[in-house]
Amino acid sequence: MTSWISQSRKRITRWMGAGVVLFASFAAIVPGFARAQDAMPAELASTWKASGLPDSALSVVVQELGGPRLMAINADEPRNPASVMKLVTTWAALSELGPNYIWRTDFLIEPGDRYNTDGVLKGPLYLRAGGDPYLMMKDLWVLLRELRLRGVKMINDLVVDRSIFGDVSIDPGAFDGAGDRAYNASPDAFMVGFGALRLLFAPDPVAQKWIPVIDPPLPGLRLEGQVNWSTARCPGPPAVTTEPVLTQQGVTIRLGGTVAGSCGEFSLYRLALSQPELAEALFRLLWRELGGSFTGKVRAGKVPADAVVLASHESPPLTEAIRQINKQSNNVMARTVLLTLGAERGARPATPQTSEIVAKSVLASQGLSMPELILDNGSGLSRNGQVSAQSLASMLTAAWQSPLMPEFMSSLAIAGIDGTMRRRLRDDGTLGMAHLKTGSLRDVRAVAGYVQGASGKRYVVVSMVNDPKAAAVRAFNDALIGWLTSK
Incomplete structure (x- = not known):
């Protein structure tokens, strides 16, 4: 069997010249048929190998819109997509409720x-x-x-x-124990400001200290402790610890950490109340x-x-909401949009479970069966959520062919310009050439969206890795986008 595989591989490469493309499709049909780098062009294969990640951890689909498939690796394998799941939620809501839906x-x-x-x-x-x-x-x-x-x-x-x-x-603390972090906010039918408080830190250069203020100044909330002042050069985002503690008087937020005065005024957003x-x-x-x-x-x-x-x-209309959700990866908004879809097209009162059923029905009506999909809460902040690279690629293709494509595509972060992609892919060849959604959890890294090549062709790309060392895939994902922008 091994000899037959080896000989067949040589024949395919010899016959096609561009055998990488055909072999990638063949590898997708026969699970476990080849190493991941065998289904990649040489420049990507070397970057993938350098990641040290196992081939079994990776799922990739690259599809030219209106053209051939360029790559498919473990395409049907269910993966946790982290925040890339927001694409499923927002597309289902946009296509069903319409761009002008308002609350x-x-x-x-x-x-x-x-x-x-x-x-x-x-x-x-x-x-x-x-x-x-x-x-x-x-x-x-x-x-x-x-x-x-x-x-x-x-x-x-x-x-x-x-x-x-x-x-x-x-x-809010159930997912990862960080119950004060805004990304863990609970959904609610009457939610104001995403449920988070603003902690403003104003610098006092003369006294060399930070002056913290709670905004808004609600009764029963107070700050305790301090953030130490440093004269060092600002190293990046301020490292401040915040610990809400329930007291007889209300909630006390204990502060800690050290921040360089050269960082200037900054704000943090934290959860303290339900x-x-x-x-x-x-x-x-x-x-x-x-x-x-x-x-x-x-x-x-x-x-x-x-x-x-x-x-x-x-x-504001739904289009503005999904732009905030996908560009900034807002979890509680994504949860709420899924619930809204369930409330408008299913039974009230809506729950995540009933809303997931509605979302799957919406996708199925578009020919997107996605049998492995577990949408869970719709935000991707979940250990249970899963979807395949093939299903995501099919959905992105369907969205591209829809009259709503401009609204959906504009909700994604632009490479090197805004959202979660503002600090990535800022080279001349990649800047502004991709609209992408990123996903990041412990053991998960994912990216999906649309890329424009130098030729003007457009591509759908999906890459997901589930592995304890998933963070090592970043260089490969950047190389993958760079490879497509050069085509």
Whole structure:
């Protein structure tokens, strides 16, 4: 058998001249048929070999759009794609909900419950949460200001209706123990500012110390400890430790670390409160700043069917949301978009499980069966998520052929220019030549998207590695993109 394989390989190479391409396809048909470097051009094979990674850890598909397949290695092997999974979530949502889909957040009152001349609401104020993933503190301020413009001064109770989603809250520390990091934020139907607080660090060069400030300054939150000052040259992103601790007075964030004064003012974003707690605290703070008074409680409930809308906020369209998700790899937004898809095209209240079923149905309607796909929470922040390079390449090809291609492609990070790719592939030959989504977890590195060659041809590329030393694949992935831009 070994001799037959060897002889066949020689014949294929001799007959085709460009045997690398045909052999790559043959290797994809017969699993385990060849070493990965045998299915690559020489310049890529040497870079892959230098990574020291096992061939079994790699899946690659390179496809010319409207042309031949250039490479396929372990194409059907299910892999954890890390944040590259966001491509699946955002494409399913964009193709089903449309680029102009918006989220609404409404304040409502019961029929006939008008405020009196003193601006006092007799009954409760209702908030109908729409699952807006892009609702920021400034948007909540504008929405509350609309109430003040309409003459409302005093609110008794605020009833928050989150029924668009089911019980979707998660423990932010469950994934990797870093429960204060913004990338671990829990989804919520009424999420403000991604659920994160801003810690501003202002330099005081005279006293040679850092002055930390919590933004917004919520009651019950305080800082403890300090960040030491260094006179060294700024080495890069500030290394500051933050540890939220629950106390009888509220939450204390303990600070530590050393930062060079030459780094200048900087901000960190951290989780300290649950989504409902933060939303309530912001509501109280902003309403008070606007001159309103609040005498009751914030509680969960349902909006009456005949309630009257008093003020509304409409989100930016879905196209802007997926641009934030894919360029900046925003996990909690991706989770929320998946839940929105489930709520709009499935059953309410939506859950990750019901929403995954809807997403798979949407993909299947496009001829994308993707049998190995485990979408999980839709963000890629998962040890269970999986998809094959072949399925991703097929989906990217289908997206390219869709009228929505410009909206989808523009959501990806541009090589050497923005998003998660802003510091990579900045050479003259690669700068701006690829729109890509990256993925990174412990034991996972992935990249997928579109590349334009020097000839003007376009290519779909997918590369995924699952291995304890997966970080070693970076040079190979950069070389792979560089190889395509030169074609």
